[in-house]
Amino acid sequence: MGKLALVFPGQGSQTVGMGAELSAAFAAAASLYRRAAGVVGWDVADLSFRGPEERLSQTEFAQVALYVNSAAVAAVLAERGVSGDAVLGHSLGEYSALAAAGVISFEEGLELVSRRGSAMAAAAARRPGSMAAVLGLADEEVERICAESGAVWPVNYNCPGQLVISGEAGAVQQAMDKAREAGARKVVKLPVSGAFHTPLMQSAAEEMEQRLAGVKFSAATPGFFSSISCRNEPADGMAGLLAGQIVSPVRWRQAVEALVAGGFDRFLEVGNGKVLCGLIRRIDKGVTAVNASGPKSLDKAMEILSEGNLKNE
Numbered sequence: 001m002g003k004l005a006l007v008f009p010g011q012g013s014q015t016v017g018m019g020a021e022l023s024a025a026f027a028a029a030a031s032l033y034r035r036a037a038g039v040v041g042w043d044v045a046d047l048s049f050r051g052p053e054e055r056l057s058q059t060e061f062a063q064v065a066l067y068v069n070s071a072a073v074a075a076v077l078a079e080r081g082v083s084g085d086a087v088l089g090h091s092l093g094e095y096s097a098l099a100a101a102g103v104i105s106f107e108e109g110l111e112l113v114s115r116r117g118s119a120m121a122a123a124a125a126r127r128p129g130s131m132a133a134v135l136g137l138a139d140e141e142v143e144r145i146c147a148e149s150g151a152v153w154p155v156n157y158n159c160p161g162q163l164v165i166s167g168e169a170g171a172v173q174q175a176m177d178k179a180r181e182a183g184a185r186k187v188v189k190l191p192v193s194g195a196f197h198t199p200l201m202q203s204a205a206e207e208m209e210q211r212l213a214g215v216k217f218s219a220a221t222p223g224f225f226s227s228i229s230c231r232n233e234p235a236d237g238m239a240g241l242l243a244g245q246i247v248s249p250v251r252w253r254q255a256v257e258a259l260v261a262g263g264f265d266r267f268l269e270v271g272n273g274k275v276l277c278g279l280i281r282r283i284d285k286g287v288t289a290v291n292a293s294g295p296k297s298l299d300k301a302m303e304i305l306s307e308g309n310l311k312n313e
Contacts, residue, residue: 002265003085004305005225006077006100007280008070008093010250012190013273014062016051019069021294023049028079029072032106036068039110044068059124059194063092063117064110070096070271071106073292077270080302084268086232086259088225090276091156091197091250092116094242100270101220103235108215112242115211119204120194120246126203129195131155131166132176136185139163145182149175155197157253159282161185166195201246209243227255252276256283266305268292 023030023045033045047056048065055061070093077083078100089097092113099109134142139154142163146152152167152175165175172195176187195201217235226233228245256267256279269276269291280289290305292298 003259003263004266004268005086005088005259005264006074006082006084006097006222006268006270007276008087008089008096008100009066009269009271009273009276010089010091010093011059011062011066011196013271013275014048014056014066014069015272016049016053016056018048018065018272018293019045019072020049022069022072022076022298025295026072026076026079028075032068032072032075035107036064036110039107040064040114057191059121059192060114060117063113063120066092066271067096067099067110067113069293071099071109073270073298074100076298077268077292082268082302082305084222086223086225086264087220088227088255088259090227090252091245093271093276094224094226094228094245096271097224098217098220098238101222101224103217103220103224103238104215112208112211112215116204116208116246119207120196120201123201123204124192124194127195127200128169128193129167129198129200130169130172131164131190131192131194131196132172133158133162133164133186133188133190134176134179134184135162135187137161137163137179137182141182142179145175145178149178151198151200153198153249155249157249157251159253159279162279162282164190166198167200168195197245197247197249199247205243205246208246209239212239212242215239225255225259227252230255230258252279253283256280260284260287268301268305
């Protein structure tokens with residue numbers, strides 16, 4: 001049996017109701033939701049469990065809610081002795097991964113995520129932008145289109161044939177049109193107001209750089225593999241990595257491929273939804289990718305992973 005990676009979702013995986021069943025079933029999860037309210041000053045549980053969806057989808061709330069949800073699932077997994085051989089997160093999910101690996105405490109990670117979400121929302125208000133998913137073109141073709149379209153960049157290398165672009169609204173629209181002309185199977189504008197992972201987020205990166213400079217990072221256990229740098233990252237480089245990720249592309253496909261090449265054949269998505277599971281299966285059909293979010297999916301994931309079955313749910 002190969003190695004297990006715990007993977008943590010990013011913004012976009014939030015849904016109203018997430019964490020409700022988990023919190024009702026496990027004291028460890030309920031405790032984190034109570035502690036979260038004391039850190040951020042608003043009821044994370046109420047917004048996560050009951051919505052409204054419009055508020056939950058706003059950057060400054062979505063990032064906090066997803067971080068707490070992943071932490072709650074990770075706490076239940078830890079009670080069951082699951083730690084994995086590495087942790088990997090998608091954008092915001094890097095903070096969840098760091099907390100799960102003991103690099104930062106739950107509270108400090110939550111305060112950082114709250115600051116990050118607010119900083120990114122403010123940057124988006126100052127320099128509005130948009131994002132779109134391009135499906136069915138080679139990465140190189142999308143990169144060429146972006147280079148020809150102005151202030152738009154490839155930012156999320158999600159899986160073969162799926163690359164998210166981000167930038168100024170007009171440039172994104174021009175790139176979307178060119179992608180369709182080039183034969184893209186589908187081009188979808190994403191429901192966001194900011195040009196995440198681009199230079200338009202520079203003010204947020206600078207704000208986080210100042211905040212992160214005062215953080216004491218511990219060694220990761222298990223190891224932390226970055227989806228920005230696509231390598232294992234030590235504690236002493238974490239501040240620069242986390243500040244830089246706001247204006248850097250997420251290389252999810254490349255990170256997963258590197259882990260598979262290093263002997264990882266099982267991936268457990270820790271948190272709401274199955275977005276990362278879907279991407280991982282498209283990257284490599286030979287690995288197991290399962291999710292743990294509520295009590296039922298958690299039990300099923302434990303069953304599959306303990307048996308070492310190379311199948312997906």
